[in-house]
Structures are given as structure tokens and as C-alpha cells.
Amino acid sequence: xxxxxxxxxxxxxxxxxxxxxxxxxxxxxxxxxxxxxxxxxxxxxxxxxxxxxxxxxxxxxxxxxxxxxxxxxxxxxxxxxxxxxxxxxxxxxxxxxxxxxxxxxxxxxxxxxxxxxxxxxxxxxxxxxxxxxxxxxxxxxxxxxxxxxxxxxxxxxxxxxxxxxxxxxxxxxxxxxxxxxxxxxxxxxxxxxxxxxxxxxxxxxxxxxxxxxxxxxxxxxxxxxxxxxxxxxxxxxxxxxxxxxxxxxxxxxxxxxxxxxxxxxxxxxxxxxxxxxxxxxxxxxxxxxxxxxxxxxxxxxxxxxxxxx
Amino acid sequence: xxxxxxxxxxxxxxxxxxxxxxxxxxxxxxxxxxxxxxxxxxxxxxxxxxxxxxxxxxxxxxxxxxxxxxxxxxxxxxxxxxxxxxxxxxxxxxxxx
Numbered sequence: 001x002x003x004x005x006x007x008x009x010x011x012x013x014x015x016x017x018x019x020x021x022x023x024x025x026x027x028x029x030x031x032x033x034x035x036x037x038x039x040x041x042x043x044x045x046x047x048x049x050x051x052x053x054x055x056x057x058x059x060x061x062x063x064x065x066x067x068x069x070x071x072x073x074x075x076x077x078x079x080x081x082x083x084x085x086x087x088x089x090x091x092x093x094x095x096x097x098x099x100x101x102x103x104x105x106x107x108x109x110x111x112x113x114x115x116x117x118x119x120x121x122x123x124x125x126x127x128x129x130x131x132x133x134x135x136x137x138x139x140x141x142x143x144x145x146x147x148x149x150x151x152x153x154x155x156x157x158x159x160x161x162x163x164x165x166x167x168x169x170x171x172x173x174x175x176x177x178x179x180x181x182x183x184x185x186x187x188x189x190x191x192x193x194x195x196x197x198x199x200x201x202x203x204x205x206x207x208x209x210x211x212x213x214x215x216x217x218x219x220x221x222x223x224x225x226x227x228x229x230x231x232x233x234x235x236x237x238x239x240x241x242x243x244x245x246x247x248x249x250x251x252x253x254x255x256x257x258x259x260x261x262x263x264x265x266x267x268x269x270x271x272x273x274x275x276x277x278x279x280x281x282x283x284x285x286x287x288x289x290x291x292x293x294x295x296x297x298x299x300x301x302x303x304x305x306x307x308x309x
Numbered sequence: 310x311x312x313x314x315x316x317x318x319x320x321x322x323x324x325x326x327x328x329x330x331x332x333x334x335x336x337x338x339x340x341x342x343x344x345x346x347x348x349x350x351x352x353x354x355x356x357x358x359x360x361x362x363x364x365x366x367x368x369x370x371x372x373x374x375x376x377x378x379x380x381x382x383x384x385x386x387x388x389x390x391x392x393x394x395x396x397x398x399x400x401x402x403x404x405x406x
Contacts, residue, residue, distance in 0.1 A: 009358035020367045020383035021334035026342065027387035032365040058334070061326055062317055065334040198362055224387075232388030232401075235363055 012202070013039040022065040023057040027231030029238060030054060030137045030221035033195035034108070037135060037219075040202040041209055043068060045104040046085050050078040050118055052110030053144040053223075054137060075109075075117040079125035079134055082107040086130045104209045105132040111152035112142045115176045126185040126214045133208045133215045136178060139223035147226045151176040154246075156290060157278045159226070164281040174293070182216035183252050189215035191251035191260075196222070196238025200260055204251060220247045228277020240272040245298040250305060257304040269294055335383075339366065343386035345401040351376045353398035360390035360399060 017038035024031035034054055038045070045068045049055050055072065058065040073081050086105040093100045107125070109118055114136040122134060141159050142148040149162040153171045158164035162171045182190045189211040193201040201219065208215035220241060222234045229237055241247040242261060246269065249261040269291045273279040282290075312321075314336060323329060347360075354376035361369040361377050368383035369390060379390065391399040 009362040012358075012362065016367045018367070019332040019335050020380070021337040021339060022366070023337070023339065024365060026385045027389055028365050032363065035365065035367055059328070062322060062328055063314060063334040063337055064328045064330075065332060067332040230388075232392040234365075234387070235389055235393055 012198075013042070015039070015043075017041070017043065017045075017067045018058070019065045019067060021063070023060065024053070025223075025225045025231075027224045027234040028053075028057075028221075029195045029234040030110075030139055030223065031057065032234075033137055033201065033219045033221045034058075036195060036198050036201050037106075037108075037205050038068070040205040041068075041104050041106060044102065045069075045106055046082070046089075047071070048073055048078045048082040048085065048105075048107045050107075050109035050113035051075045051144075052113050052137075052142075053139070054108065054110065056144060075113050077118065077121050078107040078109050078113065079118060079122040079132075082132050082134075083125045083128060083130045086132050105130070106209075107132060107134045109134075109136055110142075110144070111136060111138040111140060111178075112150045114138075115152040115178050116150050123181075123185065126182060126187050126216065129187070129213050131212055131214070133205070133217065134182075135205070135208075135217045135219060137219050137221045138178070139221045139226060140175070141223075141226050143223050143226040152178065155293070156282050156286060158281060159278065169286060170278070170281065177297075179216070179218045179252075182218075183255075185214075186255065187216060188213045188254055189251070190218075191216075192218045192220070192247065192249055194220040194238045194242055194247060194249065196235045197242065197249065197261060200249060204260070207251070226278070228280075229275055233275065237272070237276070240267070243267045244269050244272040244294070246272055246294055248298055248301050250301055257301065257307075259301065259305040266298075338382050339385050340382045343381075343384055343404055345386040345388065345403055346381060346384065347379045347386070347388070347390050347399045348402050349376065349378045350398040350400075351378075353396055355396055355398075357395060359393055359395060363389050363393045365389065 018035045047070045092098045147159045149159040158170040164170040191204040193204050222237045224231045243263045244267045250259045356375050368380045
């Protein structure tokens, strides 16, 4: 039975450690992801957060949406700060200055803070193997400052610094695969999740927090503002991303891959791309090329997870 | 929070801009952003809690008879609850005035 968990929305933790009154845009799935993550982690948590959407919307001085100890960081150093918190608390517990207790040390950042600016600090923290969780909220651009491209932006997406036009397809480089970079550090737990699958997300975050050593969770968070979709469709596009295998949900425990959600029927990529304003310029030929890349990447994850079974 | 946010001056802030009160963002009422409001048909509600689970603003609350409804103090009117409701008992109605 340990392979199965029962979830229903009635059994989910009721307390809100990320309160209402935050200033996220309407329909922000990233705020939703933070809410789910905080439900999974509970009160005994210390959060270090990089600059980004989630930081500016949740803590405009003198207000805060957080009900847990929370520290502001510059873009690059949330992983370094949480390493220090973890080592400091460990030392204080050893010396008996504070009672010994299980505390979750969590660093959070957007895709810009994780894949671009904070990459070095994150790599260092994963390599040192602190008992911490790093959670990346990937909305595929720097949405906070006005939708500039990041290295995590999807190929072909039009952003303000990679605009689509006669001479350009939009984002010209492929999305950096942060989860695979984390796997390459040989850490005990890596997972990808999406807020459209809340039980899966909460289960993975819980498992990451329980794992001794460093863990990394990559959360796809739909951004209606930056993806140019209606606000009410934020959850739907998360589902479409997973069902079309653009963003497969898997976890890697001690190097062993496990696909946690296998789409019943793989839907064509156009379903995911067609409604989004950032992909509206793509021609059928270009979509075909992207589909090939998506299929190849998904095949690889599928193969790796099947080898383990 | 003792004072309204806009009345607080910089001299009254804690050293290092530490916020000592947890979750005090609740004084900021995001409901004023709304252009559409969700209305729940309570007789059709199956009390599954999907709207509560998917609300990014954590503004869905459980009424005394068990069905769910939006706390309009914080609801920004994104419409996710109406879209995700499995029985379609939530409709978005334009705010007037």
C-alpha cells in the first residue's frame, strides 16, 4: 500500500500559510502553487525567497502574506542563504540553544532566479548536500518586470525581448532543462510538478521535505498575463502542458526515474499552443518541429522510467 | 495591524524592515480589483471543494451548510472557480457601479 496515497480536496490541509491579500494578477497559478506548497510544508518551515513575482506580490512593506519565517533575498542567493540557515540552525540545535526539531528549509525562486541568475548558488547548495528543498516556480519568462525572456522560456514564445516578427520566430533557443541539471548533481530527490495537479504537487513537496539531503522541485506555473491567455484558463493550460507532454511530471529518487502521471491519451501539441498569445505567430511547419523535439524528450523520460520498472 | 497601511511612516518601521506580524496582508482587500464576481447556486453544489482547492487567492470559504462560496473581500474575479467547477454551479456576473 505504500505505493498508493489517497487524496481528496476535503483531506487537504485547511490552514493557509500563504494568506489572501497578496497582489498577484488575477488567475495567477504561481500564487496557487505557493499556496499548495505551503499547505504541504506546514508551519515548521523557513523560506528564503529570491526576487521575482512571488516576492514582490507577497511582501510589499509593511505587509506580508507569509505565516512562516521568511527572508528576502537578491536574485542570485536564495540557495546560499538557506544553506546558511540550515547550517546555523543545526549548530544551534547541537549546542542546545534551541530545542531539536524537524524544520523544513526551503528556498524558492522563479525561473529567472533559478535557471539564469541564481544557477551558481543553487549548484553549490546542491553539491554541498544541505538538508534543504529548492522549489523553482517556472512561468517561462521574467514576468515581474514585464515578460522578458529567460533561459527557461519555451522555444518559439514571443516575449518583449524576443518579439516575434518577420525576422524572428520569438525565443530562438531551447528551454533550459533545470530538472535534468539538478539530476546531474546526483541529489536524492528531484521532481517536476504543476499546480494544475495539486495532489501530485503536494505529495512531491512533502517527499522532498522528508528526504534527507538536498531536493529540487520544478513547478510549472501558468502565467495568464505573460502567456496571453484568459485568466480563467490558467488551470486548463497547466493540464494541457502535461497532457501534450511538453512538461512531463516525473520524479527522480536516488537516480531512479518514475513517471508520476502518464497521460491517458497524448494530445497534439497544437492544443496547447493554439490558445496562447505568445505562440500565435507559429506556422504549422514550426509547430511540427517543436512537436518532434517534445516527442523526443518525452520518449527519453518514458524510456528512463520504464527501465526502472 | 493597528494603523491603516498608508498612514505608516518610515520612522515607525522596524530596523531592517522586519515585518513582525504574520500574514498581515489580509488588511489589503484585493476584492476591489474585481470586475466579475462568482455567484454559487447552492442547491446544485456537490460540496467537492474543487473551487476551494484551485483558488489562487484562497478566498473560497465553506458556508455553514457545507457548500462553498467566495469571500468577496479578497476575490479578484479571475473565474478559475467557475471554469473548474465539475457541475458548473458557479457563474461569473459582471460587477455594476
